[in-house]
Amino acid sequence: MGRSIDLIGFPRLVRLNPNIPWKTRGNGAIAIHVGIGRGEKRKIGKRKGKDFYSFISVESEDVNKNILFEIVDNVIKDNAVISDKKTNPGFVICREKPPEEIYLRGVRGILDLKKIKYVLDSIGAVYKGYKNKRGLIGATAAISWNPNDKTYELITYRHREKWGTDRYVDESSVKEMDRRFPGTFDNYDYKNKHNRIAPNSPCPVLYGIRGDNPDDLIMAKSIVVSEEYSGWLLFETNQGTDDHLQRKKITEINLFESVVTEGKVVNKPFAIKGGHVIFRIKDESGSIDCAAYEPTKEFREVIKQLEIGDFVEVYGGVRKEPFTINLEKIQVKELVKVIKKVENPICPNCGKHMKSLGKGQGYRCIKCGLKKDESFAKHEEMKRNIKTTFYEVPVCARRHLSKPLKRINHNHF
Structure with missing residues (x-):
């Protein structure tokens, strides 16, 4: 990014509300902290043979915003x-972080572009949106993220001439x-039998490892055997954190x-056209x-085991x-006793x-x-062929933000 500008900390990959119908495929945004670095630095990536480092501490944030604007715009x-x-x-460039409320609304609800612009103007940010400018919402929310929980993802990138072609990421090496x-x-x-680290879309990503x-x-x-990649980068992320979830009574739930x-559970789960399984709770x-x-997939078989009166979260x-x-x-949480007649008197x-x-x-x-x-x-x-415990959808169906059970603290809500 130029001789006088250093990366501070990890770049951030921040996922936002996965339910928004007009979202991009992954509804994600990137946020980076730049300035003049101080003290230790660590390797966070590599591209075309060149190592990338970030500093743990910042000496100064006195960076010319106009220069940054031109770089990002290009x-x-x-x-x-x-x-x-x-x-x-x-994209947004600012010295003062927007309030954390912006992130929380961005990951859990809907943000208004007019309000975002008002917030950005109030903190002296410089920014630019393209077309309908909705990207400003994600950019602002990503900057305002103040993690209580976080994970990391190492993403490898394909050579440009490979974009849109079939990927080679060896499944046995992933296992x-x-x-x-x-x-x-x-x-x-x-x-x-789904290799989750490799995306299905024609994007530049070869694979991503989360942990x-x-x-x-x-x-x-x-350990992963794959086609040659052009580079890799480590991100700090909110993936696998359940940040998108809010505890609510049923009548408080919004679209x-x-x-x-x-x-x-008020009715026995039943299957409808398409193989979906539905039940109702009160x-x-x-x-x-x-x-x-x-x-x-197989998660549906768990749901089919529920009975009227079972208490679930x-x-x-x-x-x-x-x-x-x-x-x-x-x-x-609680299973009712199921009593069935086995013989007439x-x-x-x-x-x-x-x-x-x-x-x-x-x-x-x-x-x-x-x-x-x-x-x-x-x-x-x-x-009963079901127990009082947690059950989750399989890896192939997991959303970016959803916390897998292997990470979960059962008292986190």
């Missing part, structure tokens, strides 16, 4: 696919990396939010449908049509099984006419 013009109807970039580095997550879906320790990611990269709510304030959609994003919680994970006079008179109407002996109520039938408690 980078966007040279690399953004402006012709894509969903590409609406924006080996996953085994050797348990602090990484969402690498490979063994059940569905809790940046040093682990550098070592993990050496496009991601929520944690709890309630009793609390003292109201009720709402929950869905395990087809891409969640659900995590997921809220769809518009129909108004439904799209499940990311579920905690089964035996007539004490005739020694023969009695005949049912209809649901809830008891039984009658067809030989002597003796009647008995439902309690005389033989009932047994059925074994």
Whole structure:
């Protein structure tokens, strides 16, 4: 970025509200802190044979904003696919951070562009938006992120001539990396045979390894066998943190939010066209449908085991049509006993099984006419094929922000 400008800390990859219908595919933004570095520095990447370093501390932030503006503007013009109807970039340069509320609203709700511009003007920021300028929202939210929880991602980048072609990332090496580095997550879906670190889109990314320790990611990269890449970079991220979730009563839930709510199951889960599984829960304030959609694969089989009266806590994003919680994970808190009739009562006079008179109407002996109520039938408690614990969607269906169970502190909400 020029001889007089240093990178301070890790560059940040910040994901925002995954439910916004006009979002980009990953709804992410990049934020970097620049200035004059001081003290120790660490390697955070490499490109075309050149190592990249960032300083842990900053000596001065006295950097010419006009120079930065020109640099960033040129980078966007040279690399953004402006012709894509969903590409609406924006960038922000500021010495004063916007309030953290901007990040929280950006990851959990909807932000208004007019308000963002007002905030940026009030802190003396310089900024530029392209086309409809919505990128300014993500850029501002990314700068305002003040992490309570964070993870890291090491991203490798393809040579430009490879963009849009099939990637080569060896699956067996990804499995080996996953085994050797348990602090990484969402690498490979063994059940569905899905190599999660390699994206499916024609983007410049070759693969990305996510984890809790940046040093682990550098070592993990050496295990992965792939096509040659042009470079790599380490990011600090909010991925896998559940920052998008808000705890709410059912009637407090709004469109496009991601929520944690709890309630009793009020109907037996059922499948609809497309293989999606639906059930409804209620609390003292109201009720709402929950869905395990087809891409969640075997997670749907867990949901099918729920019974009326089970008490659950659900995590997921809220769809518009129909108004439904799209499940990311579920905690089964209480299970009801399921009692089923296994045998009709035996007539004490005739020694023969009695005949049912209809649901809830008891039984009658067809030989002597003796009647008995439902309690005389033989009932047994059925074994439940589900436990009081957390269940999550498979790796292949996991959202960027969703915290995997291997990272979760069960008291984090």
